[in-house]
Structure formats: C-alpha cells, structure tokens
Amino acid sequence: MLRIEHLSYEVNNENILNDINFEFKKGKFYVITGHNGAGKSSLAKCLMGLNKSKGKIYLDDVDIAEMAVDERAKLGMGFAFQQPATFKGIRVVDLLKINKKPLKEYEQILNKVGLSAKEYLFREVNNTLSGGELKRLELATVLNRDLKVGIFDEPEAGIDLWSFGNLSQVFNEFKSSERTTIVISHQERVMNLADEIILMKDGQILKSGKKEDILPLLNI
Amino acid sequence: MDNNEELKKFMLKKVADITEFPEGAYNLRVDGVGVKRQNSENVQIVPKEDKSGIDIFIKENSPKQVVYIPVLIMNGGINDLVYNDFHIGQNSEVVIVAGCGIHNHTEHNSEHNGIHTFYVGKNAKVTYVEKHYGHGENIGKKVLNPVTTVYLDENATMNMDSTQMEGVDYAIRTTKGQLKAGATFVVNEKILTQNNQFANSIFNVELIGKQASTKIVSRAVAKDESKQEFHSNVSGNCECFGHIECDAILTDKANIIAVPQISALSADARLIHEATIGKIAGAQLEKLLTLGLSEKEAEDFIIKGFLS
Ligand SMILES: Nc1ncnc2c1ncn2[C@@H]1O[C@H](COP(=O)(O)OP(=O)(O)OP(=O)(O)O)[C@@H](O)[C@H]1O
Ligand SMILES: [Mg+2]
Numbered sequence: 025m026l027r028i029e030h031l032s033y034e035v036n037n038e039n040i041l042n043d044i045n046f047e048f049k050k051g052k053f054y055v056i057t058g059h060n061g062a063g064k065s066s067l068a069k070c071l072m073g074l075n076k077s078k079g080k081i082y083l084d085d086v087d088i089a090e091m092a093v094d095e096r097a098k099l100g101m102g103f104a105f106q107q108p109a110t111f112k113g114i115r116v117v118d119l120l121k122i123n124k125k126p127l128k129e130y131e132q133i134l135n136k137v138g139l140s141a142k143e144y145l146f147r148e149v150n151n152t153l154s155g156g157e158l159k160r161l162e163l164a165t166v167l168n169r170d171l172k173v174g175i176f177d178e179p180e181a182g183i184d185l186w187s188f189g190n191l192s193q194v195f196n197e198f199k200s201s202e203r204t205t206i207v208i209s210h211q212e213r214v215m216n217l218a219d220e221i222i223l224m225k226d227g228q229i230l231k232s233g234k235k236e237d238i239l240p241l242l243n244i
Numbered sequence: 245m246d247n248n249e250e251l252k253k254f255m256l257k258k259v260a261d262i263t264e265f266p267e268g269a270y271n272l273r274v275d276g277v278g279v280k281r282q283n284s285e286n287v288q289i290v291p292k293e294d295k296s297g298i299d300i301f302i303k304e305n306s307p308k309q310v311v312y313i314p315v316l317i318m319n320g321g322i323n324d325l326v327y328n329d330f331h332i333g334q335n336s337e338v339v340i341v342a343g344c345g346i347h348n349h350t351e352h353n354s355e356h357n358g359i360h361t362f363y364v365g366k367n368a369k370v371t372y373v374e375k376h377y378g379h380g381e382n383i384g385k386k387v388l389n390p391v392t393t394v395y396l397d398e399n400a401t402m403n404m405d406s407t408q409m410e411g412v413d414y415a416i417r418t419t420k421g422q423l424k425a426g427a428t429f430v431v432n433e434k435i436l437t438q439n440n441q442f443a444n445s446i447f448n449v450e451l452i453g454k455q456a457s458t459k460i461v462s463r464a465v466a467k468d469e470s471k472q473e474f475h476s477n478v479s480g481n482c483e484c485f486g487h488i489e490c491d492a493i494l495t496d497k498a499n500i501i502a503v504p505q506i507s508a509l510s511a512d513a514r515l516i517h518e519a520t521i522g523k524i525a526g527a528q529l530e531k532l533l534t535l536g537l538s539e540k541e542a543e544d545f546i547i548k549g550f551l552s
Contacts, residue, residue, distance in 0.1 A: 072534060074533075074534070093533035094534075094539070097533065097534050097535060097536040098536050105527075105531065107527070110528075112463075112550050113548075113551065114545075118545075
C-alpha cells in the first residue's frame with residue numbers, strides 16, 4: 025500500500041535519513057521505535073510530505089514523492105503530530121469541521137479520545153489546553169478523517185493512564201483491513217498492538233519484525 | 245434606485261448587523277446627512293446646531309438600552325466630518341452600535357471622520373461596537389479616520405469592540421481615554437489590511453483614579469503590501485492597572501510597526517505591554533495541510549480565526 029524506495033532526507037547537507045527501503049502493507053499495524061533522534065519523526069514527515077525527501081514513495085503504486093502535503097491528505101493520508109499546534113481564535117469544532125460531518129460525529133470522536141464534547145467542542149485550541157488535552161485533540165482531528173494511511177507520532181506521550189486501555193481501543197477500532205496504521209512509540213504496550221515493529225537507528229531501519237525479535241535489540 | 249436601496253441594506257448589515265431598524269432609538273446618517281432618527285423613552289438623540297452631528301442622551305438609571313447610529317457613504321467625492329457626543333447618565337446601561345461603511349465605486353476619494361466623545365456617568369456600563377468597512381472597486385479611496393474620546397467617571401465601565409474589515413484604504417484610528425477611580429475601559433480591536441492599504445491605530449489612555457483599569461487588545465493582520473502602525477500609551481499616576489497587547493500577523497510583503505508605551509507615574513501603577521508580530525506559524529499551516537486544506541485555504545482559516 026505504501027512503499028518507499030531509496031528514501032533519504034538531509035538538512036544542511038547532513039543526512040538525517042539514509043537510503044531507506046520499506047513496504048507498509050494494507051491492513052497492517054506498524055510501530056516504529058528507536059532511540060531519541062533515530063529519525064522516526066523525520067521518516068513519518070517524509071511520508072506525509074512535511075519533509076522534502078529524495079527517493080520514491082508509492083501509495084497504491086502511485087508515486088506521491090513530489091506531491092504536496094494537502095494532496096497526500098486528499099488521497100487519504102493522515103498525520104498526528106508529536107507536538108500539536110495551537111491556534112488563536114480557532115475552536116475545537118472549527119478544526120473538526122474541516123472534514124464536514126454531522127455535529128453528532130464530532131461529539132463521538134471527542135468522547136473516543138476521552139474529551140467530553142460539552143466541555144471541549146467550543147474551547148479555543150490555544151495554550152490554555154493542557155499538554156494531554158492537546159494530544160487527545162490532535163488524535164481526534166486525525167480519527168475524524170476517512171483515512172487509508174494513518175501516521176501517529178507518539179500519540180500516547182503525555183496522555184495519562186486512562187487511558188492506555190482506551191487508547192488501545194481507539195487503535196483497535198481504527199485498525200482495519202482497508203487501511204495501514206503507522207504509530208511511532210517507545211511503549212511496549214503500544215508494540216503489543218503491532219503486526220510488525222520497525223527499529224530505527226541513525227537514520228536507517230536497523231531491523232523490522234515481531235516484538236520478540238526487536239525488543240532485545242533496543243539496548244543496542 | 246432599488247439597487248441603491250439593496251446596496252444600503254447590504255452595507256447596513258455589514259457595519260451594524262441589522263437589516264432593518266429595530267425598536268428603540270437610532271440615527272442613520274447617509275452621505276453626510278441625517279436621514280432617519282428615532283428616540284425612545286430613555287434615549288434622546290438631538291442634532292447639533294453649531295456643527296454637524298448629534299448629541300445622544302441616555303437617562304440616568306436606564307435599564308439596558310440599545311442604540312444604533314450607523315453611518316453610510318454611498319458615493320465618491322464625499323468628505324464627511326461629524327461630531328457625535330454621548331452623554332450617558334449614571335447607573336445606566338447601554339449598548340451602542342455605531343459603524344461606518346463607505347461604498348465608493350468612483351475615481352474620487354470618499355472620507356468619513358467620526359469624532360465621538362463619550363461622557364460616561366458614575367457606575368454606568370457602556371458597550372460600544374464599531375465596525376468599519378469599505379466597498380467598491382474603482383480607484384477612489386475609502387478613508388475612515390475615527391477619533392473616539394472616552395471620559396469614564398467613577399466605577400463606570402466601557403467595553404469597546406472595534407473592527408476594521410476589508411476595503412478601507414486609509415485609516416487613522418485614534419482612541420483616547422481618561423479614567424477616574426474604579427473605572428474600567430476594555431478595548432478589543434481587530435484590523436485587517438490588504439493590497440496597498442494603510443492603517444494607524446493610536447491609543448492614549450490615562451488612569452487618573454485609584455483602581456482604574458484598562459485592557460487594550462489589538463489583533464492585526466496585514467496582507468499583500470499593506471502597512472500598519474500601532475501606537476499606544478497607557479499612563480497611570482496612582483494605584484491602577486493597565487495592559488496593552490498587540491498581536492499581529494504579517495503575510496506577503498506587508499509591514500507592521502508596533503510601539504506600545506507605558507508610563508508609570510506612581511510606584512503603585514501596574515502596567516504591562518506585550519507586542520508580538522510575525523508570520524503565520526509554520527506548525528499551524530502544516531497541521532491544516534495535513535487535514536487537506538490548501539496553503540491559501542489554511543492561511544484564510546487561520547486569519548479568520550485570529551480576527552474572530
Ligand atoms: N530540521 C532539522 N534541522 C536540524 N536537525 C534536524 C532537523 N530535523 C531533524 N533533525 C535531526 O535529525 C535527527 C532525527 O530527528 P527526529 O525528530 O526524526 O528523531 P526521532 O527519532 O523522532 O526522536 P524522538 O524520539 O526524540 O522524537 C535528530 O538528531 C534531529 O536533531
Ligand atoms: Mg520524534
């Protein structure tokens with residue numbers, strides 16, 4: 025479904041990602057893990073077009089490497105940021121309304137991520153929201169879309185333990201035979217949801233496979 | 245003629261958010277002449293005899309009144325200067341909806357200079373809503389230079405919402421305030437400029453009574469090659485509180501200069517100013533792009549929210 029070939033990314037002539045090849049299959053759930061600075065977020069942003077990379081990226085055999093972020097979004101790719109943006113004067117409902125749906129559905133999605141619609145739907149998305157609230161909202165804006173590929177950059181970071189059971193449920197629901205899920209995480213609990221785990225190191229994929237094969241390598 | 249009536253209705257909706265005049269007091273001025281006026285039990289509107297303009301009297305102890313005093317200019321080559329004085333009796337409460345729209349589809353400039361002075365009695369509460377809007381495509385400029393002076397007596401409150409929407413080519417907006425003990429003056433200003441427009445917003449507020457307080461929040465967006473200036477001075481000579489906040493977004497080749505000044509003339513004065521100017525944050529744009537908005541749509545979305 026989503027295939028990358030010879031993907032590299034550099035900033036100021038310094039290689040951040042180095043000749044990565046991988047295929048994310050339809051219906052599968054992937055967790056990307058690895059040390060801080062390994063290149064996980066960089067890779068995720070290249071997939072979404074937020075970073076300008078070299079190499080090929082195919083979505084259902086269409087080369088999307090030259091496509092802008094919004095074009096990729098329209099093809100059904102979604103991205104939850106590690107650090108959510110805040111806005112002045114823009115309310116939760118305004119963000120959700122970008123993907124037009126009945127109000128009822130926005131309420132359901134907020135409930136899913138543990139935010140009561142009554143309290144949050146008309147709140148401004150500014151820095152009066154707590155870190156965890158912003159992360160939940162970030163998740164909601166992505167779940168609100170009809171996606172083929174969902175990319176989540178550390179969605180559980182900063183979210184309390186509610187929490188984890190709920191979050192697993194969210195991802196289990198999101199998981200479908202029709203879409204690909206890519207979650208960046210350091211948490212073993214998240215890895216338990218995965219079909220395949222990708223371990224990154226120094227801008228490359230060191231290994232991918234089952235949890236049992238990957239976890240021992242994490243101390244390297 | 246009908247067309248003109250339709251256009252007037254459209255303009256009235258833009259600047260005062262009404263389609264017809266509601267019950268209660270109002271005064272409509274078109275092309276420099278008062279054309280429609282109505283008083284109410286608690287509100288008297290009296291035309292001035294020595295110069296152009298009206299005196300508006302709100303009786304003491306009036307329960308909440310709503311007064312509409314919109315101004316329209318529907319042609320080019322008009323230079324309208326008007327003096328409106330508001331005398332607000334103590335303990336009364338009033339919402340005043342002003343607003344001025346210029347429709348100018350000619351080669352000649354049109355200009356409105358509204359000199360508004362508020363005398364607000366003790367404990368009175370005023371909400372003042374003012375929208376400025378320009379309409380029409382030709383080279384004739386739409387110029388709006390409001391001067392608002394506010395005298396707040398003890399414990400009086402004034403909330404001023406001032407908005408300059410699109411279409412105003414040139415504006416010098418002056419707001420002055422003098423606050424006695426316990427008075428509160430809150431201003432929320434929103435300005436959008438585009439193309440070659442220019443707007444200068446000037447605030448001068450003096451806190452002269454114990455526990456007087458003011459908060460001025462200005463949000464500005466300058467697009468294209470437009471220019472804006474923001475000059476504010478809040479001074480306090482006693483135990484008082486003042487806060488000025490100027491928050492601006494720039495796009496394209498626009499410029500904004502912000503000069504917030506605070507003058508504490510007593511050790512008990514507590515005054516704060518903040519000014520932030522910058523382009524739209526990259527993280528905001530990126531988020532909206534991932535939701536499928538184009539760059540232009542994302543920019544418009546952010547600006548609309550910022551000025552809402
Ligand atoms: N725009 C940039 N400019 C300079 N360095 C960058 C840039 N983007 C990424 N890097 C560097 O590339 C490396 C990979 O960063 P990235 O954010 O992808 O790491 P990560 O694996 O997501 O780490 P974490 O677990 O901390 O989120 C880091 O060393 C980072 O400093
Ligand atoms: Mg990261």
